[in-house]
Amino acid sequence: MDEPADIGRRVQRLRKERGLTQRQLASPAYTPAYVSTLESGKVRASETALRFFAERLGTSFEELVTGRPARLATELRLGLTDAQRALAEGAADDAAVRYRRLLTDAENLDLAPERAEALLGLGDCALETGELDDARRHFEAAEELMAEQPLPRRARAIRGRAIAHLLTGELRYACYLLESTIDELGTSGLADPEALVLLYAAVIGPYIDMGAHARAAHAAELALALTPQVSDPALVAGMHRQVARTFLAEGRIDDADASLAKAQSIYRQLRLRTDLAHCHWMRGYVHAQNGELDGAERELRTARDMLAAKRAALYTAQVEVELADVLRRLGRFDEAAVLVSALLELDDRHGAVHAGGAHRLLGLIAEERGEPEAAEEHYVQALALLERSGASGDLADLCRLLGDLLRRGGRTEAALDAYRTGLGHRAAPGTTTLGPPPSAPPYRQR
Incomplete structure (x- = not known):
């Protein structure tokens, strides 16, 4: 005023x-x-x-x-809806252009809520295209604009910032952001169901990557309990997609597939193509875990083509890691090596965890080709990339692979060192790098 x-x-x-x-x-x-x-x-x-x-x-x-004429604010809000729709359909570049124009308009009109919404949209676009530094800046700016708003209103900005840190391999910090926000929601009496589901779904991934499977399962359980109180179908679908990861970690393949089927059905109805591509990606992983490699290849190629067409560079690279592993297991080593070699250009800012995964795969391919020295080099490079991330499960697996390789080569002492390092990462899953889990916020079941 x-x-x-x-x-x-x-x-x-x-x-x-x-x-x-x-x-x-x-x-x-x-x-x-x-x-x-x-x-x-x-x-x-x-x-x-x-x-x-x-x-x-x-x-x-x-x-x-x-x-300010009221119609200008109305037109701005309609423009934000159109930009959000473009992003949901996978047109991240087009959506980013729209969000930038809308941000300028909102700044000129001094409309703080619309400025924050435009910044959140730009952050989501930057996540899609792999510009993680830009994503963090946009989410931080949005959070600063909403500093006086209740915490549930800021949950999306905090979640976006955490995802950006997660994708750069900063798993511990991503967990800290999400856990501390969940705790604050509980202690402040603002245990908003939609904000909690958003945060619980986001924290499942880093928990699993860090080997904290019990904590991931608990987050999934709490998210599922809150689902009846959530009105946003896209949020429910995203929750089902993440819960599927906990089922996979527990070996519950059928449950994981059923959870993904629920997510896919919602995404198709809402025409959310990028999210639908993520479901194809995860179903490909489910098939691979179940030994159904031909089905896995089909799903992963579908996901890669959908994401690549929308220029989702970072997510495309992640799918290609999974696809290369399936090709390797099918014995198509040359195809796998060509595909995964391009991923080595990913750096610490744009996917160190996935570059580490690429080196791991190249190490496996080198072993299967009878090239132990090349395999060792790739495993060591993968370890260097992953050590700062806290991805305990991946690190333990790499140490085992490296130890097995060294033992077969007669280097017993070096192999023992590798195994001991791996055991250190697996000694107490979920407790070696994280503090106490967040308290379950109080909520009323309906």
Whole structure:
């Protein structure tokens, strides 16, 4: 709301444009003297009074107190909806162009909520295209704009920031952001179901990557319990997609496939192509875990083609790691090596975990080709990439592979060192790098 003097001048201008006297404007609820005081800027009128005068002057309350035509804000919100739809359909570059234009408009109109929404959209676009530094900056700026808002309103910005850190391999910090927010929601009495489901679904991935399977399963259990209180179908679908990961970790292949089927059905109805591609990706992984390699290849190629067509570079690279592993298991070593070699260009800012996965695969391929020295080099490089991430499960697996390779080569002491290192990563899953789990926030079941 503008200062009283600005509002007063606006009231006076609109009154004269409409040919009204102060008495006519004031009648029947106020006095001409009050209108005179208002127009001179000597009184800060109440919202009730300003809404009365706005109606008498034939304008909106928003335009009267800010000077901005209400239609501009409405058009801006419609533009944000269109940009969100473009992103959901996988057109991240087009959506980013729209969000940037809308951000400028929102800044010019001084509309903080719309500025925050545009920044959140830009953050999501940057995640899709793999520009993780940009994603973090956008989410941080959105969170700063919403600093005075209740925590549930800020949950999406915090979740986006955590995902950006996760994708750069900073698993511990991603867990810290999500866990501390969940705890704060509980202690503040703001245990909003949709915010909690968003955060629980986001924390499942880093938990599993860090070997904290019990903690991931507990987060999935809490998210499922809250589902009846969630009205956003896309959020429910995302939750089912992440819960499938906990089923996979527990060896419950059929449950994982059923959970993914629920997510896919919702994504198809909503026409969310990028999210649908992620479901194909995970179903490919499910098939691979179940030994159904031909089905896995089909699903993963579908996911890769859908993501590549939308220029989702980072996610495409992640799918290609999975696809290369399936090709290796099918004995198609040359195809796998060509596919995975391109992923070695990923750096610490754009997917160290996945570059580490690429080196691991190249090490396996080298072993199967009878090239132990090349295999050892790739395993060591993979370890170096993953050590800072805290991905305990991946690190333990690499240490085992390296130890087996060294033992077969007669280097027993070096093999023992590798095994001991691996055991250190697996000694207490979920407790070696994380503090106490977040408390389950209180909520009412319906």
